[in-house]
Amino acid sequence: LPDLRAFRYLMMNGEALPVEYCKKWFDYYPSVSMANVYGPTECSDDITHHIFESCLQNWTGYVPIGKPIQNMNIYILDKNLHLVPKGVTGDLYTSGAGVGKGYLNDDQKTKQVFITNPYSSSADDKVLYKTGDLAKWLADGTLDFAGRADEQVKIRGIRIELGEIETELAKSPLVKHNRIVIKEDANKSKFLVAYIVPNAEFNKESIQDFLKERLPNYMVPGFYVALDE
Template sequence: YKEGVTILQLVPSYVSGLLDIDSDFDLGGLDYFLVTGEAVHTSLLSKWFSRYPDIPVVNAYGPTEAGDDVSLHFMNEAPSGQNVSIGKPVANMQIYVVDDKDNLCPVGVMGELWVSGIGVGRGYLNDSAKTAKVFRDNPFTNSSSRLYKTGDLGRWLSDGSLEFLGRKDDQVKIRGHRIELGEIESVLSSQSGVNSCCVLAKSDSSGLDRLVGYVVMSGAFDKQFLQDQLNQELPSYMVPLVWVCLEEMPLTVHGKINKKELPDPDMSSLSTASYVAASNEIEEELVRIWQDLLGVEQVGVHDNFFELGG
């Protein structure tokens, strides 16, 4: 306020840390607060509007390759849904939702976001191969405009705005199911006590991919409570069974969550059942088979084959 700042733009992960500090910042001079660089969750917006109800928030979306922010969504209160709209394209920019066969997707259908318009760059300096993969002529117009294939996923909503649904390279396959990690993070972030979160797919010693939930909590960490809450909103195969509770998320110099610095989890706590040892010859033989097949050191008679990675 003292510096006369009227528009402030920050990364959501950094904002979350600021709001957790037990003090009120004097932001009365702000006309708009912009969040960008990462998907913003409704829990963070609720926290913002509870402290600054008169300062509107703009959810800004855009890759560097397309001149940064290419769509904007203005809010005066936290939205009721889990995902926050990224709004509509700004002037002189076009956004397309495209399927795997380069066809335009209808309203409600997920596809890759392609950006065209005055902000699209020429390509990557001294890297023609990488440029050829993601920069191309616009096939949807008669003009000679260029477009950039973002690698982001999204869909058109019925009101003409866009919904961001994560990254194509954040899609993972767990037990044959294709999963969007961002969808899990969106639900997880709305749970009581979760200040910050991240979900990754990590390989165990046998090479199986497992979902790992990383959380920063405002109170005590209760793994069973979080899993029960997620099971009410997500199918069971999308609920992490391995959890890591952190005091704070590692951030990059730009304020984004640094996923490379997240610690490796302890894969020994995969089952939700209490351990009960085998009590007869058949159970002992089954335990040996499961241990060998799943690469798990301890198997109890009440363990779930699929929870352990089967």
């Protein structure tokens, strides 16, 4: 193993942090603290930090994402924009100095997720951004990440809309129906799988080549499964 004992922190971002990775880090480097940080692209940059020196026994699944940083606020809301109690999963919204102004040349999308903040009357805190992520408050006041509310996923830190891949696949004369899903292997590495109802004889290479002409490589599934329906 490399000698990383001089490190002060290991900062993790871009993906949910599995607890088993956290435990493995402290097995190797018990003197180096870990920081699990979270932040959507639409904010600048991270909006929560969770710094810790060991993995707690009650952690399962993924490491908590912590508490909002200075000048940022976090709200866990239901579909009616009401605050939910601790332990209840809801939509993660944020407000504060780090929230962006919206999407360039896309007023419709901006209005959908950058809304008026009903929990603040301050001119500096008037915009509430809907991240599209799900989370809940734990009893100790930290945030527990619970995944995406839509079909947007991240693989190796890159955002991918599964529906965008499905839309392109539907244009292929070789494909009658399709569905894209995300899977994990034994090492928790994520990958894309395309389930295909073919229009003719199933040909993985031809379907894959069709996508490569239309999408970046990170959006082209590596695995294909033929189905009758």
